[in-house]
Amino acid sequence: MYKILHKQNVAPQVDAVIVDAPYIATNAQAGNFVVLRLHDRGERIPLTIADSDRQKGTITLLFQKIGKTTEEMGRLKAGDTIKDVAGPLGHPTPMKRYGHCVLVGGGIGSATLFPILKGLKEKRNKVTVILGARTEELLVWKDRFKEYANDLVLTTDDGSAGRKGLVTEALKDLIESSNLKIALAVGPIRMMQAVSEVTKPYGLKTLVSLNPVMVEGTGMCGACRVNIAGKTKFACIEGPEFDAHEVDFQELANRLGFYRDEEEQAMKKYKKRCNGRCKK
């Protein structure tokens, strides 16, 4: 059992929990994730470790309430417990002194970039962060990013904050105007794909953190396999970060949609069962 010490709503449909998990916190590095299961009947889902505190022995997880499990998790409060949390899993982001780096985040995926930003700053890199969302209130953790980044560029589809438009436009301008060494993008597949397409002609090394369906998360089942430069790789143990220019995004999108019907069915059933009673 893993106790939730603190819970906060950080954006519409997006919550953050701080979980007591001292061993995971001790070994967690930027780019790692955990697999969790809420209760005995729950499914195992991967969530990126958005922050960790070795002294306090805690990890922070951010999640968007888009499915039955995340919806249910959103109804847990401080003091409640999560049945299983395993981690830290996956390869950490390779940290070194690159020079000028850009981190591109879309929607809730941005949170994943936070420990990477901290790590890159520790290695004395210059880091520009570009965060994009539909509208201002969906720009998760922008204050935290501001505190660490050399430059923070915000973009929104509706122009409610920062520049109106997509992250890719801001990214292109940045590439043109500066000497970037590496880009790292996290967000929806289409956004990561678009970032990859922008950076490719410039030959700018680009990493993306992939989010395929996972079951056990330790290389045993192969559910999370992705196609990298024509080769099958397991995102859980060989990723989750890969060279964006080698990723087959179309296949990833297909595979992510495989259980859409079941996800809807589970959600419907959950909402019906919980109607009124669970709405707090």
Added chain:
Amino acid sequence: MPCPTTYNKTMRVRDPKKRAKDFKEVALGLTAKQAIKEAQRCLQCKKPKCVEGCPVEIDIPRFISSIRDNNFLAGLKTIREYNLLPAICGRVCPQENQCQGACILGRKKTPISIGALERFAADYEAAINETETVEIAKPNGHKVAVIGSGPAGLTVAADLAKLGYDITIFEALHEPGGVLVYGIPEFRLPKKIIQREIEYLKSLGVKIKVNWVVGKTQTVDQLFEEGYKAAFVGVGAGSPRYMNIPGENLNNVYFASEFLTRVNLMKAEQFPKYDTPVKRAEKVAVVGAGNVAMDAARTAQRLGAKEVYIVYRRTEHEMPSRAEEVEHAEEEGIKFEFLSNPKEIIGDEKGYVKAIKCDKMVLCEPDASGRRRPDCSGEEFTLDVDQVIMAIGQTSNPILTKSIKGLKLWGAGYIEIDENGKTNKPGIFAGGDIATGAATVISAMGAGKRAARSINEYVMTLAKAPRQRKKSSKTAK
């Protein structure tokens, strides 16, 4: 299909039509009367071949004579001297290649059904709710870490706990049991049998930490820093093999380990009562012909598939599966496409499986494994299916092995050990599939036994010379 003569059919099984629709156990075991009758057939050989055929050399004639004399618990006690998990091995051992295959009676007629008798003894104990009381040595205060809770790890844990060690098992998944839990289906090995064995271990004082991915949550060095004197690595060969053919990543192509994990561990057959889904299909091709392939095929059928094909590149004579599983699968209506080697999985415009294209094979001269090597005949054919399950074996999982610096590996990342389960790193021992490559439950248990002896010797030597240990741990860092 011809079944090897060494397969004995005394055991009662459920009606194939009924059982293929649920997940309840297929084989019902022997009645006491049947068991005694079967035991009476045993010749009680002076030089028993069956014992030679057993990877852990159980005194088989002795346990059979106890059953014959109506002393079932004594029979079980004999088995337990060699084998910690008789209820499990009685169900999943490939007896026709081991004890039963060696039985002298098999030369002329049917060999003794040793596996069924082993299972009977263990089930009898469970049925009367008896638990064997074992003597546990006084706690010696030495902590030993057992990594992985499959057959090898459970054996090491039990043997060392009995010697007074302070044992903690570390399991990566949320439930202990390893392949017994996530791999083998309920209809072949009911989960309550594994739970009983785990409870028994706990009664010996063994602690189990789940969700503990050693190599990630804690490294082996971190365990040593916490005072563990030795570590046993029994993490299995838990990484699926695949063919690298076009279409393998289409939707509705499963690796058997994922498919079986969803059902066995996550109970996806009960979706949406349980949150994990699994896709049900009409026509399924399972590639491979080992036990895992049979398990996957029969699971797919139980999920409602109308037609399930085993697609195998050799013939019925080379199938690595247990004879009993093949026969049960066939009775349940699983179809076999022999001499068929998949070359492509064909998808529709949405990226879902619609067919599997295979080369028709012919058998040539034997290869290194002694089995006749299949070769393309030049012909090909296409099977219309909406689901493909790849069950062509497992290979080593690198998570733990890569986290131990300087650990000597062989082949495709398996741990190199000596005959006593020692690795090249002091204090680290290994056994089971991660050392040998994918094998059987019983051989993993045999490896566990040897490793437990060797760990005991190692820790006892350490205890006598504590200074030396400090030095070696410093150099290890």
